[in-house]
Amino acid sequence: MTMPDEVAAVQRLLVALDTARDSRDVIELAAEYAARLNAELMGLFVEDTALLTLAALPCAREVRLASARAKRISVPTVERQLRVRESATRSALEAVARMRKVSWSFQVTRGRATSVPLEAAPEIDLIMVTAASWRLVRRVGVYGWRPGPSRILVTFDGSAEGRRALEVAGQLADGAAVSVLVPAIGPRIRQRLMRQAGTILGARGVRPRFRKIKPGNLSRVIQVVGDNPAALCVIACGSKVLGGRPVEELTSRLRVPAILVRPVRA
Amino acid sequence: MPVKPLPPQALKRRSDPAKLGFATTADLKDLDEPLGQERAVEALRFGIGIRSRGFNLFALGPTAIGKHATVRQFVEREAAQQPTPPDWCYVNNFADVHRPKALQLPAGLGAKLQKDMEQLIEELRTAIAAVFESDEYRTRRQSIDEEFREKQGHAFEALQKRANERQVALVRTPVGLALAPMKDNEVMxxxxxxxxxxxxxxxxxxxxxELQKELQETIRQIPRWDKERREKVRDVNREVTEFAVGHLIEALRHKYRELADVVAYLNAVQEDVTENVTVFLAQSQAEEGQTLPQGAEASAAAAATPIAAAAPAILRRYQVNLIVDNSATKGAPIVYEDNPAQSNLVGRVEHIQQMGALLTDFALIQPGALHRANGGYLLLDARKLLTHPYAYDALKRALQAGEIRIESPAQMYSMISAVSLEPEPTPLSVKVVLLGERDIYYLLSAYDPEFAELFKVEVDFDEDVDRGPISGNSYSRLIATLVRQHKLRDLDAPAVARVIEFSARLAGHSRKLSIRRGLIGDILHEADYFAAEAERTVICESDVQAAIDARIRRADRVRERSQEQILEGTVLIDLEGERIGQINGLAVLSLGNMSFGRPNRITARVRMGRGEVIDIERQVELGGPIHSKGVLILGAYLSATFAPDRPLSLSASVVFEQSYSGVEGDSASSTELYALLSALAELPLRQSLAVTGSVNQYGQVQAIGGANEKIEGFFDLCRAKGLTGTQGVLIPDSNVKHLMLRDGVIEAVSAGKFHIYPIRTIDEGIEVLTGVPAGKRGRDGRFPDGTVNRKVEDRLIALAHARRAFGAGLPAEGT
Structure with missing residues (x-):
């Protein structure tokens, strides 16, 4: 049995933050993952240009969540509100990172919330994205819930990124059930991939289950993932499972957090 | 008959060691009953025995008389026969945290309940954590949350779908949701x-x-959905908690089923735990170093107790504050509170400083002496009680109300503004014994009408006892008792005899003995020291004498300086020769524990006048009222004795020479009269004599205080200058029984070098002082020629004539 090639350790985890996402939940989750991976946590707050476009429209209406009252919306108001949110998000990130003893940094950028994080610098190893949430009232916590996923789905196609995705999934598992999504290509190759994945995860005490996915069948991936909020997807950006389709096409439809594994640098 | 000086045996009543009937105090048994306190003992028995309200006791008498020991001895005897009172606890009042509840339990059960509650808290934490960590609970909770999330999500997704179908985008903004036209699936x-x-x-x-209205309607529904969710969560929590907690508390309910108040408290605990289960969960998580669950609903009730709001102390609300633990008490408790401040009597509510604020809760309630003595006896020093602000009032309030209400004066008078408590009052049944001096008792009786209602039993302690043969024997046993109590060496019989003599001197009476145990105990301690220095196993007479001498020596500085001033001639006192209108008076100075006699020159001058005797001390406000009264008596005596049918036409002035401080008392009134008579009769007085004694209008000499000290004071001065055999002191005859003089004086008297004259009348005294007969009125109504009184009368008649002549402008007649 051949041992898989060694992959470089993860150094940086970027978490994408914007007004459509529940920042505090996302930050806590990201900090937990960064701590487990021993990686630096980088917060990237995206000022969504769609919001600013909307604010410039004369017919746009905003309904306040705290009062259900409708107001006209304006660009200066939105920009001011964004600054407030940025500041609050930065403070939250700092507090959580300090508590978790994780090194951290924070940046603000402007663009489309769904695509900007994926254009991050190549030295970013992992990018964490979460689904936009309709949850307007914070969830009431339940004693006994532990941060971290109860179920992990990870793509593996034998590539270096794939191996890193498995490493990440193995590190974050901590008792969670791990399902490996392998491309439905020739049975021999698939068997080999399953053996490799079994070896990598087995080294971390994880015994995975396997799902074959026809390359590019994103609907099937979404179906397999489901909408369990305690689930986590670990996806290699160039995985053959995606069948060459952009990863944001998948992440925009996912209802669970996802960690995207960037190509491994030489 | 001229007055004869007293024989030596009249100057001191000695105690004969041979008649004591024992070799050392080791042969004697302890005293069973307090010596000479029959009246006090009777009152004590009555006061302690009677259970009616208001029959508290006031033990009055001088200090160091053994009041405390006697009271304690009787109270202990009675307390041992009485049942042990219950324990008292304060617990949280879950309905009103500012009014903690008082729980009464049979003696010993308070500590058990306290321990049971501590254990219950631990068990609850474990049991509650276990059920809330269970998969079943998580599933139910997640299901409720998911239902809420789905309801919310579906509503907005449906709205978004309808909006998108009409080419309108629904977008999250920082503070809400916005609607805007779309183009190519993007905001236009x-x-x-x-x-x-x-x-x-x-x-x-x-x-x-249109969509905006729908959106507003959807958003308005969110709080209702969330309320429904919270109610469902609360129901699940309650159900799960009751399951986890019920059997644990039921076990305690069964254990304390006989105690209705405790069962009611346990019911309240169960209800509160169920309502505030998140308190337990938060505490457990805090201890595990976790953050609180998101949105953990620490209840408002939990946060209402400020101390409890601090995570490490959050479970204090279920603790039991045991303020009275009688588990080790046998019979009724006896409490002596040495520092009867208000808070030490009725208890206090302590505060802790937290974030710059003063906070408190029921666990910070501290009991007072009344709590500890409840069901028994409380002994307090009256002087200390009265010198602590608000303490006496607080004690009275508690006794009147029959309950202990913990109140802070600072709160009562709004001196501070901090969160405080009003603990439920505890019923009070206590017998209070105040101990204090007589003055305090009489002042309180006179000025505080409530005092008589609350302290109805007067326990009056005597400070001395008759010195009969039986008392002598009992007194030896008192000494033996003190020796053993203080773990001192035993005394041999001569030493005991010397202590008895010392005691008589303390009593200031040859036929009385002092029973001030404190003072007798002190001299025994000091004698024991000298016996130890001499390496003796038994205290001898010389040790007792050494102790007495050393005590005098230690306090003798002022007396020495005073005597030094006389010997140097700074203070003018003649001890020989004769002078007209000049005499040696005797005063007593008391400084600390030392009293000593000091001679004072008193002079008198006379001249024609309107019949007034001028007290110069009074004129300059150095004389007290009793002294002034004495001087006024002189005028009355002169008028009645020498000028009953004519005006007293003299003006006399009397003065204490070289006196620069106040003069009080009438013990020098006879002395002043002698000086006045000398001045009127122009007969000189013997300066080798000193005089003390007051006088009445009939010329009778009356008893004074401090006779021993005065005699010894003059004797010491004479001895220092040299005893001549003519020196001595005139004392009232009625003071002879008080004499317990030092051996030095007695030896001098025995040797004929010093004399003590017992005087009954002024006539007797003036004869001793002048050597001239006083004289009695004959049948002709005149005093015999050559007598003192004749000379005085003649002088007064001459003054009267002179005054009349002066008034009519005629020459004065001779006599």
């Missing part, structure tokens, strides 16, 4: 919107208006 740019035809723009606006 302002430029594109402006390029739209007017009708389309109006159409979008109308559509957005």
């Amino acid at each position: 740019s302002p430029d594109d919107f402006q390029k739209l035809p007017q009708e389309m723009r109006q159409g979008f606006e109308a559509t957005i208006g």
